Amino acid sequence: xxxxxxxxxxxxxxxxxPFDELVVALQQVVQRLEAGSAGLExxxxxxxxxxxxxxxxxxxxxxxELQITELGRRGVVGAEPEPAEG
Amino acid sequence: MAPEQPSLWDQPPSEPEAEPPAPAPRxxxxxxxxxxxxxxxxxxxxxxAVLADxxxxxxxxxxxxxxxxxxxxxxKDANSQVRCALFREELGRVAVPPAHGMNVxxxxxxxxxxxxxxxxxxxxxxxxxxxxxxxARYEALRAQLTAAxxxxxxxxxxxxxxxxxxxxxxxxxxxxWRDITNVLRRRYPLVExxxxxxxxxxxxxxxxxxxxxxxxxxxxxxxxxxxxRGGGSLEDLWPxxxxxxxxxxxxxxxxxxxxxxHESDVTLADFAADLRAPTPSxxxxxxxxxxxxxxxxxxxxxxxxxxxxxxLAADRRRFVDAERRALAGLAPDIGAARQRTAExxxxxxxxxxxxxxxxxxxxxxxxxxxxxxxxxxxxxRGYAVARAPDGRILRDASETAAGExxxxxxxxxxxxxxVERTRAGGTEELLR
Numbered sequence: 022x023x024x025x026x027x028x029x030x031x032x033x034x035x036x037x038x039p040f041d042e043l044v045v046a047l048q049q050v051v052q053r054l055e056a057g058s059a060g061l062e063x064x065x066x067x068x069x070x071x072x073x074x075x076x077x078x079x080x081x082x083x084x085x086e087l088q089i090t091e092l093g094r095r096g097v098v099g100a101e102p103e104p105a106e107g
Numbered sequence: 108m109a110p111e112q113p114s115l116w117d118q119p120p121s122e123p124e125a126e127p128p129a130p131a132p133r134x135x136x137x138x139x140x141x142x143x144x145x146x147x148x149x150x151x152x153x154x155x156a157v158l159a160d161x162x163x164x165x166x167x168x169x170x171x172x173x174x175x176x177x178x179x180x181x182x183k184d185a186n187s188q189v190r191c192a193l194f195r196e197e198l199g200r201v202a203v204p205p206a207h208g209m210n211v212x213x214x215x216x217x218x219x220x221x222x223x224x225x226x227x228x229x230x231x232x233x234x235x236x237x238x239x240x241x242x243a244r245y246e247a248l249r250a251q252l253t254a255a256x257x258x259x260x261x262x263x264x265x266x267x268x269x270x271x272x273x274x275x276x277x278x279x280x281x282x283x284w285r286d287i288t289n290v291l292r293r294r295y296p297l298v299e300x301x302x303x304x305x306x307x308x309x310x311x312x313x314x315x316x317x318x319x320x321x322x323x324x325x326x327x328x329x330x331x332x333x334x335x336r337g338g339g340s341l342e343d344l345w346p347x348x349x350x351x352x353x354x355x356x357x358x359x360x361x362x363x364x365x366x367x368x369h370e371s372d373v374t375l376a377d378f379a380a381d382l383r384a385p386t387p388s389x390x391x392x393x394x395x396x397x398x399x400x401x402x403x404x405x406x407x408x409x410x411x412x413x414x415x416x417x418x419l420a421a422d423r424r425r426f427v428d429a430e431r432r433a434l435a436g437l438a439p440d441i442g443a444a445r446q447r448t449a450e451x452x453x454x455x456x457x458x459x460x461x462x463x464x465x466x467x468x469x470x471x472x473x474x475x476x477x478x479x480x481x482x483x484x485x486x487x488r489g490y491a492v493a494r495a496p497d498g499r500i501l502r503d504a505s506e507t508a509a510g511e512x513x514x515x516x517x518x519x520x521x522x523x524x525x526v527e528r529t530r531a532g533g534t535e536e537l538l539r
């Protein structure tokens with residue numbers, strides 16, 4: 022992964038980041054905007070970043086599919102399936 | 108187990124057994140092989156309808172669990188005891204494993220074990236005799252583990268709000284796993300599930316659950332673990348009251364949510380969990396944010412950033428307006444300054460004018476004085492100036508001579524004349 026600030030990432034890179042990171046970044050953008058300490062030009066830049074993060078989050082939500090891994094099924098060492106009863 | 112006893116006829120009998128039976132008075136005794144004897148006893152027992160289907164209550168003593176997976180124990184009451192065998196398949200279906208001192212009711216059949224010449228009770232099902240016994244064990248273990256600090260509130264960790272990977276320990280068949288995946292597909296499909304399958308019922312369940320948990324504990328990057336099982340009787344849920352399971356739950360390296368049974372079922376594993384969920388589905392819900400709310404939440408965040416920007420712009424505009432008003436507020440001062448300046452100028456002007464006036468007066472006086480000195484003023488008083496033709500002003504009569512032209516300048520006009528004669532004196536005549 023990368024240490025660059027999330028707002029420096031391209032749209033493709035953004036799509037690889039964990040969803041919660043995007044949400045946190047969006048929240049931070051909102052907080053900085055609401056603090057009102059940023060200048061007008063910087064605020065406009067922040068607002069654009071917020072829109073981008075929002076779009077990335079929405080895309081992730083739209084496309085999300087539950088991923089399931091089962092231990093002991095695909096050669097996980099030391100994990101033989103257990104007899105199972107409901 | 109024991110190799111089949113060789114027939115008595117195959118080898119010479121050992122000393123004690125070789126002792127021939129006491130001679131019978133009537134006929135030659137029929138000598139049986141041990142195998143034959145045991146087989147006969149066995150067939151006798153097998154033929155008994157009551158022994159083929161018995162329910163027996165007693166206290167478990169010295170249960171053993173050899174590697175074969177079977178379980179052997181003695182069932183006893185105050186006066187008697189009987190050996191019992193609980194084979195692996197049946198053991199797997201038993202909710203609560205037999206424990207020393209436990210009162211149970213067993214169901215099974217009595218048969219002879221020919222190899223050892225004993226009869227045994229082959230147990231098909233085993234249940235604790237009365238819930239009271241289980242409750243007593245539950246309370247005893249609960250008190251013990253509470254005292255050990257396993258259930259302390261201080262041990263509870265918060266459940267991560269935005270999990271990326273959740274480990275799930277449950278049975279992969281049946282409703283519970285399906286419910287959990289359904290809930291998460293609908294609620295938060297962004298998460299990755301790692302299923303560690305296990306049996307959740309029967310005497311083998313407790314060690315299986317422990318193994319399944321430990322498999323997850325060895326995983327990296329798990330945010331949360333869910334341990335779940337559907338509803339059932341106290342006996343069905345008993346594995347979740349087993350000390351090894353409860354202790355393993357308490358050892359979880361990441362926060363663990365336990366959802367076993369229904370709302371009213373509280374197992375000791377629940378107490379050891381970081382969070383107790385009333386049901387498996389609730390466990391899935393408690394372990395994840397509500398994704399169905401996320402679009403609205405995200406929308407609000409976006410709106411808030413928009414509002415903040417607009418507010419900032421409005422603030423800036425107000426600031427500019429305020430600055431402008433402040434500047435406008437300064438204008439009267441400028442006027443006053445201008446007025447003051449004007450006043451100063453006026454005063455200065457007045458002072459200057461006064462000075463000028465004084466100068467003018469002085470000047471006028473001077474002019475008057477000058478005027479008195481000027482020849483015209485003298486002429487005005489009746490004096491005349493006599494000039495020679497070369498312009499010399501005559502002060503002495505000797506400076507001219509008779510017949511010389513003479514110019515006499517009066518106050519008004521000039522007389523061109525000629526000198527008749529000259530003489531000294533005459534000034535005194537003016538005073539006469």
